[in-house]
Amino acid sequence: MQIGIIGLPLAGKTTIFNALTRGNADVANFASGKLQVHTASVQVPDPRINRLTQMFKPRKTIYAQVVYNDIAGLARGIGEKGGMDGNLLNQIAQNDAIVHVVRAFQDDNVPHLEGSINPARDLETLDTELILSDLGVVERRIERLKTSLGKGGSTPQEKDAFQKELAQLEHFQKTLEGGGLLRDLELGAAELKALRSLALTTLKPTLVILNTDEHSTGEALADANVASGAGASANTSPLPFGISYHHKQTQIVALQGKIEMELAQMSDEDAQMFLQEFEIAEPSLPRVIRLSYQLLGLQSFFTVGEDEVRAWTIPVGATAVEAAGAIHTDLAKGFVRAEVVSYENLIKAGGMNEAKTHGVLRLEGKEYIAQDGDIMHIRSSL
Ligand SMILES: Nc1nc2c(ncn2[C@@H]2O[C@H](COP(=O)(O)OP(=O)(O)O)[C@@H](O)[C@H]2O)c(=O)[nH]1
Ligand SMILES: [Mg+2]
Structure with a gap:
């Protein structure tokens, strides 16, 4: 899963990338305008994994991962005719x-x-800028569809599909021309899948980070944090800095980028001292990483044992057989059943054997909808 970090030049993208990834990419006081992408993979912090590790004492512990891409180069083309260049748009489009x-x-x-x-x-x-670039993509696709329809030679089914897509895209065009974001539209899973190849940016789930400074009032931070409540619906909480930004699949958080970057680069002891000195309760980054994971519609199930405790990433709504496929395609092909216990029940029971004797370990079939935090053991015939 790829998450692209974008923003105007000198907004603090690289600073926040470094904070998220504990990295050392160059932060500069000037905007070079060069297209440059830093990439790093990050573990998604999860206290449940820590707890399971205590319980099973495995040889290995593996967290879920997301990849962050720091995309520079947005200096060019902003507000100019022709807009952002194709390379830059490609870089942005590749993210989930x-x-x-x-x-x-x-x-x-x-x-x-x-x-x-x-x-x-x-x-x-x-x-x-993003709306204009999506509009360009949509308009080019509409032209191509019209050409295909005009040419003849397509089967009735093909024609039908073209017509449907055309209607959908004309609706998008209207939305974008009115200054709307595509992620505010109600779209079904099938429609979204069909649109994936167009890689429309305003359709992507978005986390807005307000990069505040050391002097920002605690009030502004608190407000923004309230506004970050989970859920796919548009949030309506008041926002700091006179911002009005209520969209679906959108979250807003405020954090102090520079401090978070410094914290991320310190040893654990130094970070503790720093937090006390500046009276910060906890670093924001773990929460931000979890937020971006949830924003993607992702959740984790766990496999446990002496060998490893591991988080696996699946989309919300995935079935047991899809969960098995996340581990290995053979497990999905030979799927017989899943032994499932919820995280809470396992912790309450105190161990796998206890969970069995308490009757909280269930057998589930292929169609079972996996829940966030399920501990699963897949039985497979292969
Ligand atoms: N005071 C302050 N400076 C910051 C903060 N975040 C970034 N900067 C500085 O702003 C400049 C640009 O930051 P950078 O992360 O390179 O921005 P980018 O162009 O968006 O990648 C650097 O000098 C950073 O040190 C912040 O939260 N507070
Ligand atoms: Mg940068």
């Missing part, structure tokens, strides 16, 4: 979800292209 970093920190040493700090304006500037 977007982290949009918005500058909210004051720092006279870091210039701002517009000469002032205004998160609401910046958020809109980049969104407008």
